[in-house]
Amino acid sequence: xxxxxxxxxxxxxxxxxxxxxxxxxxxxxxxxxxxxxxxxxxxxxxxxxxxxxxxxxxxxxxxxxxxxxxxxxxxxxxxxxxxxxxxxxxxxxxxxxxxxxxxxxxxxxxxxxxxxxxxxxxxxxxxxxxxxxxxxxxxxxxxxxxxxxxxxxxxxxxxxxxxxxxxxxxxxxxxxxxxxxxxxxxxxxxxxxxxxxxxxxxxxxxxxxxxxxxxxxxxxxxxxxxxxxxxxxxxxxxxxxxxxxxxxxxxxxxxxxxxxxxxxxxxxxxxxxxxxxxxxxxxxxxxxxxxxxxxxxxxxxxxxxxxxxxxxxxxxxxxxxxxxxxxxxxxxxxxxxxxxxxxxxxxxxxxxxxxxxxxxxxxxxxxxxxxxxxxxxxxxxxxxxxxxxxxxxxxxxxxxxxxxxxxxxxxxxxxxxxxxxxxxxxxxxxxxxxxxxxxxxxxxxxxx
Amino acid sequence: xxxxxxxxxxxxxxxxxxxxxxxxxxxxxxxxxxxxxxxxxxxxxxxxxxxxxxxxxxxxxxxxxxxxxxxxxxxxxxxxxxxxxxxxxxxxxxxxxxxxxxxxxxxxxxxxxxxxxxxxxxxxxxxxxxxxxxxxxxxxxxxxxxxxxxxxxxxxxxxxxxxxxxxxxxxxxxxxxxxxxxxxxxxxxxxxxxxxxxxxxxxxxxxxxxxxxxxxxxxxxxxxxxxxxxxxxxxxxxxxxxxxxxxxxxxxxxxxxxxxxxxxxxxxxxxxxxxxxxxxxxxxxxxxxxxxxxxxxxxxxxxxxxxxxxxxxx
Numbered sequence: 001x002x003x004x005x006x007x008x009x010x011x012x013x014x015x016x017x018x019x020x021x022x023x024x025x026x027x028x029x030x031x032x033x034x035x036x037x038x039x040x041x042x043x044x045x046x047x048x049x050x051x052x053x054x055x056x057x058x059x060x061x062x063x064x065x066x067x068x069x070x071x072x073x074x075x076x077x078x079x080x081x082x083x084x085x086x087x088x089x090x091x092x093x094x095x096x097x098x099x100x101x102x103x104x105x106x107x108x109x110x111x112x113x114x115x116x117x118x119x120x121x122x123x124x125x126x127x128x129x130x131x132x133x134x135x136x137x138x139x140x141x142x143x144x145x146x147x148x149x150x151x152x153x154x155x156x157x158x159x160x161x162x163x164x165x166x167x168x169x170x171x172x173x174x175x176x177x178x179x180x181x182x183x184x185x186x187x188x189x190x191x192x193x194x195x196x197x198x199x200x201x202x203x204x205x206x207x208x209x210x211x212x213x214x215x216x217x218x219x220x221x222x223x224x225x226x227x228x229x230x231x232x233x234x235x236x237x238x239x240x241x242x243x244x245x246x247x248x249x250x251x252x253x254x255x256x257x258x259x260x261x262x263x264x265x266x267x268x269x270x271x272x273x274x275x276x277x278x279x280x281x282x283x284x285x286x287x288x289x290x291x292x293x294x295x296x297x298x299x300x301x302x303x304x305x306x307x308x309x310x311x312x313x314x315x316x317x318x319x320x321x322x323x324x325x326x327x328x329x330x331x332x333x334x335x336x337x338x339x340x341x342x343x344x345x346x347x348x349x350x351x352x353x354x355x356x357x358x359x360x361x362x363x364x365x366x367x368x369x370x371x372x373x374x375x376x377x378x379x380x381x382x383x384x385x386x387x388x389x390x391x392x393x394x395x396x397x398x399x400x401x402x403x404x405x406x407x408x409x410x411x412x413x414x415x416x417x418x419x420x421x422x423x424x425x426x427x428x429x430x431x432x433x434x435x436x437x438x439x440x441x442x443x444x445x446x447x448x
Numbered sequence: 449x450x451x452x453x454x455x456x457x458x459x460x461x462x463x464x465x466x467x468x469x470x471x472x473x474x475x476x477x478x479x480x481x482x483x484x485x486x487x488x489x490x491x492x493x494x495x496x497x498x499x500x501x502x503x504x505x506x507x508x509x510x511x512x513x514x515x516x517x518x519x520x521x522x523x524x525x526x527x528x529x530x531x532x533x534x535x536x537x538x539x540x541x542x543x544x545x546x547x548x549x550x551x552x553x554x555x556x557x558x559x560x561x562x563x564x565x566x567x568x569x570x571x572x573x574x575x576x577x578x579x580x581x582x583x584x585x586x587x588x589x590x591x592x593x594x595x596x597x598x599x600x601x602x603x604x605x606x607x608x609x610x611x612x613x614x615x616x617x618x619x620x621x622x623x624x625x626x627x628x629x630x631x632x633x634x635x636x637x638x639x640x641x642x643x644x645x646x647x648x649x650x651x652x653x654x655x656x657x658x659x660x661x662x663x664x665x666x667x668x669x670x671x672x673x674x675x676x677x678x679x680x681x682x683x684x685x686x687x688x689x690x691x692x693x694x695x696x697x698x699x700x701x702x703x704x705x706x707x708x709x710x711x712x713x714x715x716x717x718x719x720x721x722x723x724x725x726x727x728x729x730x731x732x733x734x735x736x737x738x739x740x741x742x743x744x745x746x747x748x749x750x751x752x753x754x755x756x757x758x759x760x761x762x
Contacts, residue, residue, distance in 0.1 A: 023748040067657075082671070082674050082675075082678070083667075083670075083671055083674075084674060116714060117714045118714070119713070119714070119715075150615055164464040211451055212449050212450070212451055213449075215449040215451055216449040219449065237757065237758070237761070238758035238759055238761075239486075239758060239759055239761050241758060242484060243486075243487050246485065247451070247453055247454075247487075248455070250454035251451055251452050251453060251454055252455075254454035254509070255452035255453075255454050256453065257452045259449060260451070276720065276723070276724065276727075276751055277745075277751060277754065277755075279724050279727075279728065280724075280727055280728060280731055280751050280752070280755050281755075283727075283731045283732065283756065284731055284735065284759075287670075287731075287732050287735045287736075288735060299716045299717070299720075300711065300713075300714045300715045300716025300717075300721070301716030301717045301718075301720040301721035301724055302716070302720075302724060303716075303726045304705065304714070304715045304716070304721065305662045305721070305724050305725045305729075306728070308662050308663065309662050309666070309728055309732060311730075312662070312666045312667040312670070312732075313666075313667065313670070313732075315667045317667070317671060321665065321667075346665055346666065347660070347664060347665045350663070350664045350703075351664060351666060353704075354664070354702065354703060354704055357704060358508055358702065399687060406543055437550075437580075438550055440550075441550035441551070
């Protein structure tokens with residue numbers, strides 16, 4: 001674990017020279033502990049202290065980068081067991097399997113789905129991250145052709161799967177510059193795979209028959225000069241795989257056990273007989289601690305819920321998810337349709353827009369930027385109050401879309417209605433329901 | 449290589465609570481480790497799935513959710529029986545949607561009579577859930593408590609605004625209450641204390657943290673449930689050592705995405721999408737600490753039961 005401010009302070013010169021930008025060494029130490037400062041800002045720190053601090057500040061689970069360019073992704077770097085303790089850092093990467101036993105049509109279809117299946121949500125683009133290319137035939141030339149074909153058809157990150165070094169080498173010939181993950185080094189081939197990884201500067205997956213074996217294997221790889229490692233404990237039953245994920249994360253974080261301080265790769269594709277069950281196993285791994293999930297195929301009905309779950313679990317608990325502010329048109333509104341206003345906290349937005357949609361009443365929803373706070377919290381923080389709301393409504397452009405001048409505000413904002421009528425000249429302010437679930441009845445009454 | 453395996457320092461366990469009629473009770477709770485950490489402790493009672501039944505025909509359900517119940521959807525009694533006999537339901541959750549003042553606004557007497565009939569017709573534990581309208585729930589749920597005396601129902605939601613009358617009726621007529629709080633661990637604890645002060649025994653309370661599903665955003669309820677479990681299991685917080693119930697089904701099936709047709713927005717098959725959104729949401733809630741999950745689609749329930757069996761397999 002990282003050192004505390006006091007522990008860091010003991011290693012500093014304690015001269016309070018102020019050259020680092022803060023007046024005292026203690027303040028600097030606190031900033032270092034909080035990750036708000038760099039040690040290099042102190043010109044007088046000793047070499048010994050530098051080494052100690054570097055060692056202590058190395059993340060307990062190594063962050064590993066896979067791929068290059070826009071689709072590159074990081075796994076690992078996690079610092080907590082539970083997301084509310086800080087946050088989960090790097091979202092579980094999702095990979096689709098393609099093998100050299102598949103037909104050309106199937107391969108093309110899978111690559112197309114990988115490229116095409118993206119989902120917009122709260123201003124983010126959610127998608128799968130990698131293609132896992134597996135050699136079933138054991139033929140290096142066939143594998144090389146397949147890798148080349150896929151590498152040309154997508155810019156997605158790649159995982160090359162074989163336990164034969166010569167097959168992985170064949171794949172690397174055509175995609176080494178893409179920094180694929182090599183899966184996998186085992187006790188049988190560790191030296192040869194480590195050599196390949198060193199020569200091509202690629203990350204390596206270490207696969208053991210158990211947690212114990214994989215810990216031994218990462219130590220061997222480390223000695224062979226490999227530090228970017230992803231681990232597979234070999235478990236393929238739900239219970240054992242779940243247990244391994246928790247023990248791997250726990251021993252890295254709580255016991256500082258370096259041989260398991262790496263992100264993991266998991267294979268729901270080898271753990272279920274059907275895509276629905278496989279999806280459930282994948283959803284378990286999103287919550288409980290997989291770095292990478294390899295799926296047997298990409299189906300929209302699986303991928304969409306999975307990437308949304310991932311978004312939920314990996315959201316920073318300190319920073320609420322917010323949606324884009326602006327005018328949302330729901331159920332095809334026209335110039336006579338009612339106008340409602342709410343805040344841009346994502347949960348508020350999803351609930352309010354969902355209720356309006358289910359009311360089937362064509363409406364405009366104005367979503368105001370309240371820095372992701374809910375209606376009551378934003379009101380208490382002075383971010384969802386009459387003068388700011390009035391300015392937002394005027395600037396939103398809603399006046400050009402409607403003939404009437406009526407604004408429905410949340411029931412919890414009722415105290416702002418007077419101020420709003422002053423701020424929005426010519427507008428009638430109507431107080432809507434307090435709870436989202438009462439919106440449909442409210443809107444239907446309005447219409448009748 | 450020997451592994452240094454960390455051990456969570458547990459100091460408490462979730463209270464075991466018996467639900468349902470005397471002759472055929474189901475016990476929930478009892479776990480003394482984090483959910484499914486069976487390598488660290490014991491989970492003597494697997495989490496249970498309660499199948500949802502509505503007391504009036506659903507208005508906004510997508511086809512995929514109606515399909516399994518199409519022959520019984522107008523009658524809560526045959527509906528509940530089908531859940532038990534055809535789909536193997538271990539518990540039933542009767543949603544009193546007809547009592548919503550913004551909807552049908554059915555009166556307390558009439559609603560309670562339906563609950564009585566359902567309760568008479570089945571022998572698995574029966575959860576009865578109001579509409580979260582404080583005044584109306586007070587009228588309806590106190591009536592339900594009275595009419596179904598000694599049926600040992602599970603009555604909810606009981607909230608800070610209306611707990612006194614409903615909980616008093618539950619004590620008097622021997623029902624378990626669902627203490628419902630708005631995604632906040634402190635409010636959850638406070639309500640449990642208030643219920644205790646009123647005289648509700650700890651083994652007559654389930655906690656409802658208010659959950660959402662994939663679609664609306666699960667992150668808040670997920671973390672609140674994890675924190676409840678931590679408090680109860682590792683911080684000796686007795687008032688949070690109660691089993692957790694999650695009223696999930698409608699949170700998933702009302703979301704926009706389950707209503708989209710096949711292949712819209714690259715979201716694949718509509719039916720499977722709904723099933724997976726429900727099952728995957730339930731999976732996350734179980735991993736966060738759910739002991740009872742209210743679910744809708746038989747196939748989603750089947751998937752979740754398989755996962756529970758796999759995770760607790762010896």
